[in-house]
Amino acid sequence: MDEIVIHTLDWVPELPRGYVRDLRVRWALEEAGLPYRVESTPLRQKTEEHFAHQPFGQVPWLTHGDMTIFESGAILHYLGTRSEALMPADPSQRAQVTQWLFAALNSVEMPVVPWTLFRFANEEPDSQGWRQLNGFLHGRLKHMDTVLAKTEWLVGDFSVADIAMSDVLRLVDRFEELAAYPKCRAYVARATARPAFRKAHADQLAHFAAADG
Ligand SMILES: N[C@@H](CCC(=O)N[C@@H](CS)C(=O)NCC(=O)O)C(=O)O
Numbered sequence: 001m002d003e004i005v006i007h008t009l010d011w012v013p014e015l016p017r018g019y020v021r022d023l024r025v026r027w028a029l030e031e032a033g034l035p036y037r038v039e040s041t042p043l044r045q046k047t048e049e050h051f052a053h054q055p056f057g058q059v060p061w062l063t064h065g066d067m068t069i070f071e072s073g074a075i076l077h078y079l080g081t082r083s084e085a086l087m088p089a090d091p092s093q094r095a096q097v098t099q100w101l102f103a104a105l106n107s108v109e110m111p112v113v114p115w116t117l118f119r120f121a122n123e124e125p126d127s128q129g130w131r132q133l134n135g136f137l138h139g140r141l142k143h144m145d146t147v148l149a150k151t152e153w154l155v156g157d158f159s160v161a162d163i164a165m166s167d168v169l170r171l172v173d174r175f176e177e178l179a180a181y182p183k184c185r186a187y188v189a190r191a192t193a194r195p196a197f198r199k200a201h202a203d204q205l206a207h208f209a210a211a212d213g
Contacts, residue, residue, distance in 0.1 A: 002065025003037070004029065008204075009059050010040035011211035015120070019171060021072040022060040023204050027163050028076055030196035032083035038207060073105045076160035086160045093156055100154040100161035108144065109168045111137040119175050141172070141181045148183035152190070166191035 006029070008022035022038070029036045041050045046057045053061045054070040061070040062078070069078055080087030080097060087097045115137045118130060125134070144165075147154075154161045169188050172178055178185040191197060 001035075002067075003063075004034060005063045006036055006038045007041055007053065007059060007061045007063065008038060008207070009043045011043055012208055017205055017208050018201055019174075020059065020204060020208075021167075023200050024072045024163050024167050025060050025062060025075050025079070026200035026203055027167075027197050028079045028086055028160055030199050031158070031163075031194070032079060032085045034079070034083060038203075040207075040211070073101055073164060076164055077101060080160045085158075086163075088156050088159070096155040097159045097161045100159075101164050104161060104164035104168050108140050108165065111140060112168050112171055116171055116175070137172070137177075141169075141178070141184055144169070145181040145183045148187045158194075162191055 006022050006025050008020060012020060026036075026038070041047065041059065051057055053063075053068050058070075060072060060075065061068060062075045063069075064078075069075055076086070077098065080094075080101075087094055111133060115133055118125065118133065123130075125131075153159065154165060166188050169178065169184050170192065173185060173188050178188065192201075
């Protein structure tokens with residue numbers, strides 16, 4: 001069987017640890033029980049090889065034998081096609097998983113990323129731009145709360161859509177901003193209680209800690 005390799009950074013500061021997107025890929029592989037190893041690429045001196053695999057100089061990317069793929073969402077979808085633990089075989093359920101995977105990244109992560117940048121920067125949130133962004137995010141959270149009031153997982157028993165969606169919401173939860181959205185909060189708690197998440201998370205922390213000093 002061709003080897004699966006997750007490529008991530010060799011080191012990051014404390015702040016992003018536990019949130020670097022290789023976590024989504026580790027998590028999926030742990031859920032699927034597929035063997036893999038992790039390789040590091042330098043954060044500080046990005047190599048030509050890095051850009052050849054990930055044109056924005058980011059992580060993660062995945063190699064599977066001769067195949068190489070970047071974008072955590074694309075990687076999750078790719079792995080979903082290889083394991084029914086990640087995406088059901090039924091075509092209509094597959095379409096639902098794809099839909100929610102895109103929704104996680106394109107409709108929810110879209111406001112989450114700039115919103116967290118503002119929050120980490122500790123800037124005075126009094127501009128019209130901030131208020132609009134905050135309103136955009138809270139609109140998405142409100143609708144996700146309604147969705148998650150009706151279902152335990154987005155599609156079927158659990159899928160890559162839940163990995164993406166809960167990981168995106170986890171970043172908001174880091175700032176206690178899910179307090180008004182109990183269904184979103186319970187969903188994040190449910191997802192992060194899964195043994196596969198716990199292992200992926202612990203492994204990522206250990207990976208970066210090993211490179212300290
Ligand atoms: N849309 C990309 C985002 C990738 C991304 O933001 N990666 C971050 C780590 S989570 C990164 O590589 N940051 C280092 C950098 O941009 O130099 C994905 O989902 O894979």
